[in-house]
Amino acid sequence: MTEQAISSFESMGLAAPLLRAIETLGFTQPTPVQAEAVPAAMQGGDWMVSSQTGSGKTAAFLLPVLHKIMMANGGKNSPMDLNRFVGPAALVLCPTRELAQQVAQDAIDLLESSKGVRVATVTGGMPYGKQMANLRGALVVVATPGRLLDLAQRRQIHLAEVKTLVVDEADRMLDLGFAEDLEDINHLCQHRD
Numbered sequence: 435m436t437e438q439a440i441s442s443f444e445s446m447g448l449a450a451p452l453l454r455a456i457e458t459l460g461f462t463q464p465t466p467v468q469a470e471a472v473p474a475a476m477q478g479g480d481w482m483v484s485s486q487t488g489s490g491k492t493a494a495f496l497l498p499v500l501h502k503i504m505m506a507n508g509g510k511n512s513p514m515d516l517n518r519f520v521g522p523a524a525l526v527l528c529p530t531r532e533l534a535q536q537v538a539q540d541a542i543d544l545l546e547s548s549k550g551v552r553v554a555t556v557t558g559g560m561p562y563g564k565q566m567a568n569l570r571g572a573l574v575v576v577a578t579p580g581r582l583l584d585l586a587q588r589r590q591i592h593l594a595e596v597k598t599l600v601v602d603e604a605d606r607m608l609d610l611g612f613a614e615d616l617e618d619i620n621h622l623c624q625h626r627d
């Protein structure tokens with residue numbers, strides 16, 4: 435990773451609405467994984483990070499993802515124009531519904547000061563209709579692989595605009611037999627940076 439970990443959220447150059455949310459959440463300084471992973475991921479590229487639950491790993495991947503989306507909007511903190519919406523810009527895959535819901539909630543908390551970025555959750559065991567309605571205008575989607583592929587096959591979600599793909603708990607995903615699904619999803623995210 436980076437040679438020198440950055441010791442404050444401000445010095446990372448995160449978008450202002452994210453810094454406000456971090457303050458509201460009471461995060462006074464980055465955890466070690468955040469200090470290393472956030473600045474590195476903000477530079478782009480592919481990263482594999484190993485960190486335990488409870489270490490702040492969720493914010494470590496969410497902050498660069500959300501920052502990038504805000505910057506793509508020219509740094510403007512304005513509501514999104516639904517007529518220009520094609521599909522999500524970021525996709526986070528989780529092995530279980532419970533984890534997906536937790537990650538989505540963490541993203542919502544970090545977006546509390548942001549007007550233009552909405553989060554949708556796509557998991558099995560939930561009604562299709564509401565999930566499909568929530569996808570409209572959602573720039574961030576947090577999903578389990580099976581239901582996501584199901585909706586993609588029904589053409590209810592368009593993944594070609596996904597610029598950042600995160601696989602949370604990748605080791606558990608592979609243990610649960612999701613390797614082929616992950617490959618299929620990766621192919622659908624054609625324009626990934």
Ligand code: AMP
Nearest residue numbers: 461463464465487488489490491492493
């Ligand atoms: P995680 O490892 O993502 O499951 O995070 C564990 C808990 O740490 C969550 O409740 C987060 O809200 C919290 N957390 C994440 N980052 C920080 C931080 N920089 N300072 C204090 N708490 C944090």
